[in-house]
Amino acid sequence: MRPNKCISLIVSGVLVSGLMLSSCQSDLAMMADAALRNTPGYPAARPDTGSPAAPSTPADPAPLPTAPSVPPAQNVAEKPACDADVQSRLKAAGTGVVSLQCSVRLSSADVVTHPIVFEGSAASGSVLDCGGGTLDVSAGASRKEKTAVVVRSRQTGSGSWDVPTNVTIRNCNIKGFARIYGLGENADGATMKASSRNPGHTAFAQASAPRNVRLENITFTAPDGIPFYVGPGVTNSALVNSRINGKSTSVAVYLDAESANNTISNNVFGITTEKRELIAVDGSANNRITNNTFRHAENGGIFLYRNCGEGGVIRHQKPQYNQITGNTFRYTSSFLAQPAVWLNSRNGNRSYCFKDLAYPFGSSASNLDFAQNNVVRNNRLEGGSESLIRNDDPTNEIGGNTSTGGW
Numbered sequence: 001m002r003p004n005k006c007i008s009l010i011v012s013g014v015l016v017s018g019l020m021l022s023s024c025q026s027d028l029a030m031m032a033d034a035a036l037r038n039t040p041g042y043p044a045a046r047p048d049t050g051s052p053a054a055p056s057t058p059a060d061p062a063p064l065p066t067a068p069s070v071p072p073a074q075n076v077a078e079k080p081a082c083d084a085d086v087q088s089r090l091k092a093a094g095t096g097v098v099s100l101q102c103s104v105r106l107s108s109a110d111v112v113t114h115p116i117v118f119e120g121s122a123a124s125g126s127v128l129d130c131g132g133g134t135l136d137v138s139a140g141a142s143r144k145e146k147t148a149v150v151v152r153s154r155q156t157g158s159g160s161w162d163v164p165t166n167v168t169i170r171n172c173n174i175k176g177f178a179r180i181y182g183l184g185e186n187a188d189g190a191t192m193k194a195s196s197r198n199p200g201h202t203a204f205a206q207a208s209a210p211r212n213v214r215l216e217n218i219t220f221t222a223p224d225g226i227p228f229y230v231g232p233g234v235t236n237s238a239l240v241n242s243r244i245n246g247k248s249t250s251v252a253v254y255l256d257a258e259s260a261n262n263t264i265s266n267n268v269f270g271i272t273t274e275k276r277e278l279i280a281v282d283g284s285a286n287n288r289i290t291n292n293t294f295r296h297a298e299n300g301g302i303f304l305y306r307n308c309g310e311g312g313v314i315r316h317q318k319p320q321y322n323q324i325t326g327n328t329f330r331y332t333s334s335f336l337a338q339p340a341v342w343l344n345s346r347n348g349n350r351s352y353c354f355k356d357l358a359y360p361f362g363s364s365a366s367n368l369d370f371a372q373n374n375v376v377r378n379n380r381l382e383g384g385s386e387s388l389i390r391n392d393d394p395t396n397e398i399g400g401n402t403s404t405g406g407w
Helices: 005-017 024-038 086-090 190-197 201-206
Strands: 116-119 128-131 135-136 149-150 168-175 177-181 214-223 226-228 238-240 243-248 253-255 263-265 279-282 288-290 302-305 321-326 328-330 342-343 373-379 381-382 397-398
Touching: 135 149, 149 168, 149 342, 168 177, 190 201
Parallel strands: 116 149, 128 168, 135 168, 149 177, 168 214, 177 226, 214 238, 214 243, 226 253, 238 263, 253 279, 263 288, 279 302, 288 321, 302 342, 321 373, 328 381, 373 397
Antiparallel strands: none
């Protein structure tokens, strides 16, 4: 069958221009996506053997990760208190990293200027209770130096991943950021790219990332960055009963690719963003975002999408089965107000969406977001209208949301 010349020109234009025509981006992305999905010549999918296997084409120079053979225990007893030496180093002046594999309780008078790292299974069960004290790394010169708390997996000499579980951080004033991650700090690194070439990428990323990390009664003051970043594959983490203040050049909370079953609940977001939404749900599934108050929602509240192709990494998991309920979104102006909740906010509308071609799964097979089977109920839009909940998929459940703006 002879191809339609107009369709070919439109698709070519999409590929060359990187979807830069904002007035028709969504339609063009869907057309290009359909064309790419029908392109013959995908390599046959290989069965998942538990460890990512290198594709025959295109070649990828990144080293392949090794899947953990035995998942760590989920129920881990609380670690005993750190010894005097560790506590002394933590409270001393300086900015060197302090690793914790034990529990610490601070007082309200304490100010810690050291970044704190919980790494690998040796940190499982550790509790940092600041007792109202402060972790202040805001004077750091870079994003890493401004990260006050890191919970991360450790890659062993054999290539497997040693995973921390059941780490708790509570009652802290954090002038800086907190980050949880496994295969990479975000979804764009070499290890993530290599793993994403395998159909079992989501399961591997989740098996290799921290689990059951809880932040409770935290007051964040963000120094121009993302206060709480949930990295690829992280599961069952929680940010609850907390206050998120300060300024962000990006978002306030980021739930990254292949993460799942996380809870963002009973928090007050007083933070302002430069131009982005407050919570990004990027290829993350089965999360609960409930009973939060967003005081400055003008740039957007909660956006669900799948960041197709960025860094050449295939995003596998779809932003599905998330519950967004009982939240309050406050708008002080209707001028250029962005949605409180936007399901399928991108749908291929990024120039890098075509950097992960040639595989028959995930965002390589389709650039669409597939934000489906989500629940958006009983949210309150103060100063806004119900049109600020944007949905274009009938599988999403939308209902019981109220507004007081009248526009």
